[in-house]
Amino acid sequence: MAESLDTLLGELEAIRSAFSTEVGTLREAQAIEQIRVKYLGRNGKVAHYFKKMSTLAPAERPALGDSLNKLKSEFQERLVHLQVALRSNGKQGSHMFDLTLPGTAPEIGYRNPLLQVLDEIKEIFGNMGFVVKTGPLVENEYYNFQALNFPDDHPSRDLQDTFHLNGGLLLRTHTSPVQIRTMETQKPPIRIIAPGRCFRKDTPDATHSPEFHQVEGLAVNEGISLSHLKGTLIAFAHKLFGKETKVRFRPSYFPFTEPSAEMDVYFDERLGWLEILGAGMVHPNVLSGVGIDPEKYTGFAFGMGIERIAMLKYQIGDIRHFYDNDIRFLKQF
Ligand code: PHE
Numbered sequence: 001m002a003e004s005l006d007t008l009l010g011e012l013e014a015i016r017s018a019f020s021t022e023v024g025t026l027r028e029a030q031a032i033e034q035i036r037v038k039y040l041g042r043n044g045k046v047a048h049y050f051k052k053m054s055t056l057a058p059a060e061r062p063a064l065g066d067s068l069n070k071l072k073s074e075f076q077e078r079l080v081h082l083q084v085a086l087r088s089n090g091k092q093g094s095h096m097f098d099l100t101l102p103g104t105a106p107e108i109g110y111r112n113p114l115l116q117v118l119d120e121i122k123e124i125f126g127n128m129g130f131v132v133k134t135g136p137l138v139e140n141e142y143y144n145f146q147a148l149n150f151p152d153d154h155p156s157r158d159l160q161d162t163f164h165l166n167g168g169l170l171l172r173t174h175t176s177p178v179q180i181r182t183m184e185t186q187k188p189p190i191r192i193i194a195p196g197r198c199f200r201k202d203t204p205d206a207t208h209s210p211e212f213h214q215v216e217g218l219a220v221n222e223g224i225s226l227s228h229l230k231g232t233l234i235a236f237a238h239k240l241f242g243k244e245t246k247v248r249f250r251p252s253y254f255p256f257t258e259p260s261a262e263m264d265v266y267f268d269e270r271l272g273w274l275e276i277l278g279a280g281m282v283h284p285n286v287l288s289g290v291g292i293d294p295e296k297y298t299g300f301a302f303g304m305g306i307e308r309i310a311m312l313k314y315q316i317g318d319i320r321h322f323y324d325n326d327i328r329f330l331k332q333f
Contacts, residue, residue, distance in 0.1 A: 005060040008052060012067055015045050016074075023078055029086050032079055039075050046072050110330040114213060114322050117310040118195055121215055124239045125193045128232060130217065133192040135178035137199070138169050143177035148256040149285045163199050163210075171199035175216035176256060179282075179301055182218060183290040188297050189221040195306070206318045213306040220282065220292065220299030226259070229279060229300035233263055237276070241265055241313065248273065257301055258283045267312065274312060277304035 019039055026032065039045050049068055053061050122132060135143075145157055156162065156173060163171040178194035194216040202208040219228065230249065237247045246266040254260045257280025264273040279302035284294035307319050314333060316322075321329045 003052065003055055005056060005063060008049065008056075008064055009067055012049065012071060015039070015049075016071060019075060019078075023082060026082060026086070029083065032083055032086070036079055040072060040079075046075070107327060110327065110333065112322065112330060113310050113314055113316070113333040114306050116333060117313060118213070118215070118306055120240060121236075121304075121306070121309075122193065122195070124236055125217065128191075128235070130191045130193045130219075133178055133182055133194045134196055135172075135175070135181050135194060137172055137197055138165065139172040139177050140168050141170065143180050144170060144172050144174075147180040147286065147289050148176050149283050149289075150255045154255065161201055163201060173200050174198050174303060175214040176301070176303060178216055179218045179256070179286070180290060183220065183287070183292055188292065188299075189219075190299070191219045191221075193217045204320060206320070209307070209319050209323070211323075212319075215304050215306060217279075217302040218282070218299060219301075220287070220297055222297055224281075224298045224300055226281060226300070229281065229302070232300070233277070233279060233302060237263070237265055240309070250275075252278060252280075254278055254280055256283050256286050257281055263302075265312070271312075276309055276312065277302050279303070 019035070022035055026035070037044060041047065046068055049064070053064055056064060126132075141157070144162075145154065150157065162173050165171070175194045175196050175198060178192075178196075182190060182192050182194070196213065197211060198214050199211055202210050204210065217232075219232070234247055237245050248264050248266075249261040250264065252260045252262040257278075260278065260280035262275050263277050263279060264275050266273050279300065282299035282301050287294040287297060287299070307322060310316060310322070311319065
């Protein structure tokens, strides 16, 4: 059946607008291929009209051919654009995924070594019956100093050393205030560790940071002696650094413990003995200050810097690495 050129060209217009409608509602990449086959495939609409060329008079054929070629390249171009558009839409929540694209694997985070060491410390003391307590980072003079038997003119109360806020508040310089807060609300037997952040006015360098972490320990009961303190801390050092680790105690001074000591751990010939914590028997003034009878009860306390322990355990040379959040550092532990 012979058809007129005008009819055919009219039909091509209808095909163009049908294509346009279909493409306009497309949301998924898979559907692009179906449309491509339908319009541009070997048995598709465009091919169908190419076959009709022979039904036209030779003089009319080029007009149809031109129109078909234009339609074909128009369709091809639309589909390519659509493919690109759907691909980038995919990121905004459409279902579009190109499973053949090589992915960019998201880098998984790592636990900060400080938290890893803290987990170990908690585990070791947890097995010895110490429960975890926390306290506020913003403290007042009473809990940070006075109740801990610091004399009024103690140098660490100085503006130079402590971050003072308005209203007699300050950022705690150690975790020892948690000792006081615990003993105020809890009667012996007491066995707690108190991890957390502390602050001192230090200029940051390889071994100082104005913000750092400590773990406090406190045990109060009848009959607690210095040998309990030593036994507990030696067991701790052996668990954390290895069974063969040598430790020693040196006499020291803290206002809230009497006697006081520092514990050193022997690392190797290069590092030698290194201090890892301060400790002592809870000062009678501290006990009576919170209403615990020092004639009946005794206790020991200790405090360690988590950064220092982590630096020794993992041989980290600069304290600032802990806070940089650089994944190249964090992934090593
Ligand atoms: N709070 C002391 C410090 O920050 C450490 C310590 C805690 C010492 C408990 C003895 C007992 O240096």
